[in-house]
Amino acid sequence: MSDHTVSDSMLGRFVNELEESFIALILGLMTIITFINVVLRYGFNTGLIWGLEMTSILFAWLVLFGVSYAVKTTANLGVDAVTNLVPPAGRRIMALFAGVVCIAYACLLMKGAWDYWANFANLPQTTGRWFPTGFEDMTRTSYRSWYEMIDTPMPSWLRWIEPLINQGDAYEKIPRFIPYVILPFGAALLLFRFIQATVRIWKGSSDSLIVSHEAEDAVEDVAHMNKD
Amino acid sequence: SCEEGEMVIKFSHVTNTDRHPKGIAATLLAERVNEEMNGTACMEVYPNSTLYNDDQVLEAMLQGDVQMAAPSLSKFEQFTKVFRIYDLPFMFKNIDAVDAFQASDAGQAMKESMTRRGLLGLEFWHNGMKQLSANKPLVMPSDAAGLKFRVQPSEVLKAQFEALDASPQPMAFSEVYGALQTGVVDGQENTWSNIYGQKFFEVQDGTTETNHGVLDYLVVTNVDWWEGLDPAVREQLGNILHEVSMERNAAVGEVDAEARQAVLDAGGEIRELTAEQRQAWLDTMKPVWEQFTDDVGQENIDAAQSINNSM
Amino acid sequence: MDVVLLFLMVIGLMLVGVPIAVSLGFSSIVFLLVLSETSLSSVAQSFYQAMAGHYTLLAIPFFILASSFMSTGGVAARIIRFSIAIVGHLPGGLAIAGVFACMLFAALSGSSPATVVAIGSIVIAGMRQVGYSKDFAAGVIANAGTLGILIPPSIVMVVYASATDVSVGRMFLAGVIPGLIAGGMLMATIFGIAVVRKLPKGEWRGWGEVMESGGDAIWGLGLIVIILGGIYGGVFTPTEAAAVAAVYAFLIANFVYRDMGPLRMADGNHKALWEKPIALVTAFFHRDTKHTLLEAGKLTVTLMFIIANALILKHVLTDEQIPQQIAAAMLDAGFGPIMFLVIVNIILLIGGQFMEPSGLLVIVAPLVFPIALQLGIDPIHLGIIMVVNMEIGMITPPVGLNLFVTSGVAGMPMMRVVRAALPFLAVLFVFLIMVTYIPAISTWVPDRVMGPQVRCEGASLPSEPLERAFCEARGFGGAAATE
């Protein structure tokens, strides 16, 4: 299995463990919540009213958090039919170009993610259409920390944020800036991992951003059974 | 589509363009704006959730990505809890009472209750009074006990079904028919035009004419955008919208009655309640009011009740 | 014109090695910023909503997880033993059993490559031992593995349902008969070849072996009963069915088969639960469980990354009214349903050369769906046609997921697998033609069980304009609803 990227440093191993545990935990929680809701409804005629919304949030977290991990482990799908035909020098140039496109993509996503999230956290959006050219002046409607989710109740252990961000008003449901924070966080991680991956290609320790096919790991596991 | 120099007004909604009360009104509005304000403004209608669903559209409106929308009133709960009054069971006697309440000072004030959050209400649009359907006959409130009812996400509606000892189940509108058919949920509440349009009656034992609640919409806009309009343009746009709203709201009773008749014609069972039976439903559900009096304001409840009594 | 540029950009980026998801997303964002008023903030919103706002797509991580728990060697081995017990004695018995096992495994798994890996790794080795050529074995399995997306549950069907708003439950039902027919045709072909070429056959081991192996495999096969029975019995929605399937698969893998988790011992034996009751708790935190969750999570992430970006491209196409333009052009040109379906087949077979099936579906389905309805083509039927096209795309070069996986598990060069798969590919082509032009193969079961997707009968036509056009195209001649 190659889901453990080789990391020499303690920190590297720790971060890796953290990322993998988090992905496993989110998917596990999504499954359990949905399952419990079925049991409650079918067996007990009741249900967690927030179950569906919470699962949807976790789904977004899984993908937005996990996508940087997929870049780190070179798990993203791509087409290598053409790149395999060109000589190594050409392949390296193509891979570097691909890396630059990915970085540009992550930058655009990062700006969008910040702009989307910022007002929900009473923070200024950036100005500019393609590139951030500065921060906007906040107007009276730029403060949207009051904006709550629909079903998920505010847990009492989070109440301490109310005086900090909601002028002391109590939240009935969790405010939107909490689930949405995964957007800027995930986009920043994605940008970081794409830069790392491109540097690896530049240094020659890697030659591509893609795994050609989804089942490569599994295939490696069983291939020995049919080797001549 | 829009010409150079015209101000573009995007109107996003979630229904079809020509059969649903909201869709019809939006289409009519766009036609009149595009004709009477030609050269100045141009309205693009995005129906069927092609641009945003009801929840996303309000976010997008605050962001300035869309200028007008007409979500159902319970969607505004996050902006101000005053709107919970419309979800309280038996708060309004009939659609005329709703209309009169909205036209009153209390109702008009609600349109401006969200300006501090960045939204301005412009006009109310009706759909109709809500009825109750299930996979078994509902005559007395005890018939609903133990059943699972699909609700729109709303604290009040959840409390309403809990008062019946029933189990509220939030579910996307598009899932409801399948869920009723297979029995994932037992019943639902909706207006005649929705019960008919979605053919819920096909997969229910029958529909009980409770008129217990109201399903209405509020046309909203971004307050900064609205206030930034040229005063003459704003006035003309406001007038057209007002006229369209009057016209369509006046016609909604007719649309409602047609849908009710169509359910009957298609073989759907409709149960009417005697005065005593209706009173029993009212007595069971009305305690829900107390839970939400602080949210909606006693003065608003009083205003609504005095309108009921005057009718 | 802009759209041609957009597609050229997407394909160009893919070919130089940009990940598929980024090729789709980057091109779409550039076009949105240039052509429309759309802000980057609303792109971010769409991205988040691809997961949080699409209730149907939520089924994908759960089906992937269920399949991962079921993909332990033990489940596949039990299914194969059961298949051999039933059909192993026929001419070409082991090959036929391989197809049969693929069909059964397809009913546990939402994906085709997973089916090839699980069944192929064992069956190909077994076939070679009893004297089949490696090519024949690989060709059989590469083809039969594609049934993974046709026999329910199916991730590709979930994506189609989400992209077009048809019911997942109907799509799953619709896959049952085509899946049986396709499997039957493959088995019949093998039987024919076996008789002519005198291929080896096994011996009949008696009903005892059938019962015993069946009893052993039944826990795994119980999954399909749970999924279909639960959905149509009103216990849960299709999305919930997927989550229940995942929990069920977890329980079976840990406590019944014990191929993983705390009851599995290092020497390959297992403990009984009563010997180690604490396993009921530790199974949730066991490293095997975490590993399976991580693998399923990773696959979900890569798939959803593509789908979320494909949804941004879909947004561009909607914004520019491309589906309407294509529809108008095709209707103007006087294409009927038959010509239209040929064109859909061609588009998908070409597109399938470059793209992973789910991403391709997200883009193509919204383009062809409105046209199909206006031509009176049943939306469920269209869905099955698209799925069968995806199957064929998986075993045609240059990009064919199953070809790659088969070449991996069989240890054969890719082009040799391509040649080996060719005779059976011809069978699937015949099958595609049957499915395309005989709608009843797809629609009979779902119409019987759940009624048609679009209900034209009754006092009025549907309110949705497209559905109304569909009914009118079918010769049917009310009000409407949304909250």
Ligand code: NA
């Ligand atoms: Na399957």
Ligand code: NA
């Ligand atoms: Na292919």
